[in-house]
Amino acid sequence: MTDTAANPLRAGLRLERTPTPSVLVIFGASGDLTKRKLLPALWALCEDRSLPPGFSVVGIARTPMSHEQFRQQLRDTTAADKTVDPSVLDNFLQGLYYHSGSIDDPNMYISLKALLEQIDKERGTEGNRAFYCSTSPSFFPKIVEQLGRAGLVTPNATGSGWTRIVVEKPFGRDLASAKELNQTVLKVFDEKQVYRIDHYLGKETVQNLLVLRFANTIWETNWNRQYIDNVQITVAESLGVEQRGPYYEEAGLVRDMIANHMLQLLTLVAMEPPVAFDADAVRDEKVKVLRAVRPFSDGRLKTDMVRGQYAPGFIDAGKVAGYRQEAKVSPTSNTESYAAVKFFIDNWRWEDVPFFLRSGKRLPKRVSEIAIQFKPVPHRLFQDSTADVLAIRIQPDEGMTLQFDAKVPGQSMRERPVLMDFRYGTSFDVAPADAYERLLLDVLLGDSTLFARRDEVEAAWTIIDPILRYWNSTPAQEFPNYDAGTWGPDAADDLLGGQHRRWRRP
């Protein structure tokens, strides 16, 4: 990011965050993520005037394509949008280049280097480059090694431009592979140059969690084991595995959702206030939470988690197939499409407060929320009083609801829960930016606060590994065990323990 000492005109500008002139190199430029997310996010940043002058993109994949054909991808995506200004789009597209070649081919990197040098000269990008790995994870190590070998990685602080690398999820498939990948990446890049993306952190409401907790005093006094009974984090999808059967068969729900997105949410709810809002201070606190997560003993592996797989059922009144009937999925598959896990965080603030995380495919609706369930009052004066709940809705319809008891008007003393609502869409008349917009901008700015650090990724896998090993060694006999369109297997209700606890209906 440019500072105001270098450019005094930047001081106090409302659009303060614009990166220095730079190039984004995308490996996997003919793929789904590039087309659906990355190029549209870059275009949105351009329309927002958040990209620097001379900003350029180089797309790499094997499919033969001209620069013009690559540019056409974005033209197609924006074609239906009547608000697009053709002269702005044309000018942006002039900075898009396509470089056909294979990731395995060392010569490709030599010609890439020549192209980047040409762009530096013509568009004033001054050697600033971010490499985005948007390919299958098996290519990540090769890309990193070849970039290093071709001299395309400038160490930090050499004064000849910056180099950064963005690695898409999944970052490893267990602790051993994550460590190996970290070692490979860190042989070539410094940790400060590495951006491990988890697009959940780019969501406005997820960032608002930090503001909610650390910009207000009213919650902090109650945000602990004394007042909170349990925390429920739900990430539900109504979709099935769609076309991603082979990927899902390999991954399963725990790797796909819990190991990354949901543990990120857990850390944001549970972390201590960081000393500053900067990358290391925030991530230090998140890592502390992960280190404090109670490891799963053999006993807890049997009692504190539930897995599920969907049978045929109905979504929005339409009939849908079961998991084992999906395309390219084994008819005897043992892969979980649902999981609910009880976590504990062994520290001063959270000792013995259960954090229930559940996620699944083919649940009744797409919704992500965090529900902080407060304890009931210690002594009940009123017969019907219920415990308060703070529900933080991450998507869709982002916002917060506080549920508390109020007196029902009338002669008798009766109470009923009522809601106090905050909705993003209601209070702020602006649509939240797509998560990739925010994260791509952060990469170009060199702000890694919303990206996972090495120790964070490894700490997360340390928690998850025993679950994966246990489930792998004990195939599920009861699959499929929930109907598509329901809230998951019945056993998930037992996981909550205690009469007063129920899953919140999000």
Added chain:
Amino acid sequence: MTTIPLMELDADPTGTLSHEAIESMLHAIWDDLNKSNPTSRTRVRTLNLLIYVPETPSDEVRNEIARVALAHPGRTITIHPEAGPAHAEVTVACRVGGSAEACSEQIMLRGGDSDGEALLSLALALLHPGLPVALWWYGPPAFARRPFVTLLDAADHVLVDSRTWPEPYAPLRQLAEIRKHYMGNLRFSDLQWVAITPWRQQIAQAFDAQMVHEIMPAVNAVVIRYNGPQYVVGAWLLAGWLMSSLGWQLADGPVLRDQTGVTIPLQAAGRPMTLALRTQGPGDGITGLSLHPAASAATSFSCELLPDGVNVIARMEVAGSAPLERVTPRLRLPMTMLIGEELALGNNDPIYTRTLDLTIALAEKLRGSL
């Protein structure tokens, strides 16, 4: 958008129109709304927005006010003084916001004689307790007189628009004095300053590039182009911003005038330079800016409104290579967004404050040369 039918109330024969009666009408509207659809409507309270409109508001102005009120929900009180007894129109307007409709209260106060004094007492009594008060002054720039000064006492934030001033010198000076008097306890915003923000961004971003940055010490002439007399304050503000950010100062020496505009002597670290303000270009508002380095310098920078009158092209040229051009949307922000930008800021904009001091000095120099 849902607008509930207006309810109206007239002053009684003694000329009194009670604020309590107006509150009761609002209660009645809310009761009806809640009965018809209790779950999907939210009464949002973020702001008291006081709008002073001395001229009979045209449909266009009314629509603009309604849009701003909806985007910043809370209670909007429009004061339109005119001959005749005081009269209130009350309604609730809702827009879809997430799954619910976000509703806000809109009160139009009219009549009460044309000096507006009678309506002010009513408006002040109707302010929602606890919520900040923004005053959007749609009126002429009579900033040293009532009713402006009366409303100032109730406001936390005042929004004026120098694009509506028939003459810029006196209002600028009056505002400066008022700002001094309130010593930072009151926020002032000029919507013209917000309107030129895209230009400032464009120029600032260009200066991130090393090659453009390097021409700075060699610049000896700056040209700012604008069209339309109501945008002259915008051109001054842009000049004032460059001067305050880059340490340029007004120099002694005459202001030169010709048909295309004025040229003002400046100095930067003892080096003489000139600032030219020219009225030309397509469209209206600011239409371009260029920095001219000494003839020996190898780089130049300019930023022009394209003939479409909508987008801006920035050109950076370095000797020996092809010029780099960047087209960006100028984003002519509609009034709703200009006000939204300002309301979103919590405090006085220190860069505006700093710029305004130099803008006033520049205006004084120009006036002295008339």
